[in-house]
Amino acid sequence: MKKENPFTITFGKQPNKLIARYEDTDRIISTFNADNAVSQTFLIEGIRGSGKTVLMTTVAKKLEEEKDWIVINLNPTMDLLSNFAIRLNSECNSKPELLSKGFNISAAGFGIGVNGEKVDTDYVGIIEKIFKELSKKKKRVLITIDEVVHDDNMRVFASQFQIFIRQDYPVFLIMTGLRENIDLIQNDPSLTFLLRSPKIVTGPxxxxxxxxxxxxxxxxxxxxxxxxxxxxxxxxxxxxxxxxxxxxxxxxxxxxxxxxxxxxxxxxxxxxxxxSLTSKERDIVKTIGVDEVSTGDICKKLSMNNGTFAKYRDKLIYKGVMESTRYGYVSLALPHFYEVVKYF
Structure with a gap:
């Protein structure tokens, strides 16, 4: 046996030993590599610890190994649009072959230079100029954003990303997040284009x-x-x-x-x-316990009618805490969840 533990519990780090999600990985990569991609976005959602980041990282690393791809990883707590412009600029400057001769960029100073002439512009202008150059070289850009939240920062970025797509720029996006956060973003009236984005739920x-x-x-x-x-x-x-x-x-x-x-x-x-659970949801979890239990027994113990329980059941299944594999019975979906939370 090796002396070094091959497993990791550090979130965001690619484990040395992992279980590949071959179907999901291949689905994203084949979609993005198609000549006429049916979608330029993928949303990956799931409960905490379900492997969302690992799946996105696996795809990003595989595409980064291909000569026609540039991968930009963004931090959702920073200004996404300006951060993207700066990182894209930095990546292109590190690889001079990506841009035409005489083309130079200064994202920090809002300047673009072509053959020695500098023109002031904003971050969007910088990004568009780079995209046009990359299109000539048949290059594609993948943006990854981990654990997204629904806020003004995301709204501005996603709205501009939609414009980039309409302008037929070679840009692609993968976002991960908790199911409730992804749903909030998709249901934003100004971001309805994301409703058509393929969604992957990281199951067992x-x-x-x-x-x-x-x-x-x-x-x-x-x-x-x-x-x-x-x-x-x-x-x-x-x-x-x-x-x-x-x-x-x-x-x-x-x-x-x-x-x-x-x-x-x-x-x-x-x-x-x-x-993240409500008081009543916690009561239901503790009532279920370790083994599968009938919904009738839960309702009886908690003095709850079937209609009320059904609403809580759907919410707990939605949150990834509960599962129902046969009619009239439920169990906890997470391993040793009761063994841990019974002390809370």
Whole structure:
């Protein structure tokens, strides 16, 4: 076994060991690489820790390896439009072959120079000038924005991005975010074009792939690896967290690894998820407990009618906390969620 733990619980970092979402990755890349792309945007949504950033990063790295792509990663807490202009300018200046001879840019000074003549312009003007140059070289630009929120900054940027698309510029966009934040952005009256954007929901990872990775990394029997994989329920962060914990306690008891597993889930994810739930939603979660339970039993224990419960059920499923695999029954979708939140 390797001395260095191959798993990571650092959000935003590409794990050394990850479960590839081949279908989703191929779908985005093939769409963006098409001669006439049916969409120039993709939205990736899901609960915290579901692998949204990893999927976007995987796509960005694969496209960055192709000679015709430029990848610009933006911070949603900064002014998106000006930040994009500055980063695009910096990327092009670092690769002189991207622009025509004599073409130089000074984004900080709002200046564009062609053959020694400087013309003052704004950030949008700078971006458009660069796009025109890149179009001549058949280059494409991918913008990635992680954990977007619905605010004026995003509204201005997305509105301008729509204009770039109308002008047939070679620019593409991937955004990740919590489901509620993505929905707010899509339903903004000024950003209705995003309603037509393909959306990917980061659901559970393949238990088969998790089993195979655990078996190989920990050098254990298939049944034991499958037992560990099923504990994660396919939840992306749980795959990493249980990997970290089991690596640290591989020579000890599974109970010790599960104890650390619960602590990692608590510290990194579950506290935030729990605080996002209403008081009644929390009551329902604690009533469900560890195993699958009938909706009738929940209603009886909480003195709630079926119609009222149905509304809360839909909200909890929407938030990625609850699942219903058969009629009349529900269970918690997140691994060890009850084991952690029962102490809250």
């Amino acid at each position: 990872l393949s238990i088969l792939q998790i089993t195979r990775q655990y078996k190989e990394i920990f050098e254990i029997e298939g049944d034991k690896a499958n037992e560990l994989a099923n504990i994660t329920k396919g939840y992306a962060f749980a795959f990493q967290a249980l990997g970290v914990a089991y690596w640290n306690h591989s020579d000890g008891k599974l109970e010790d690894a599960l104890s650390e597993f619960d602590e990692l889930l608590d510290d990194f994810v579950y506290k935030k998820i729990w605080t």
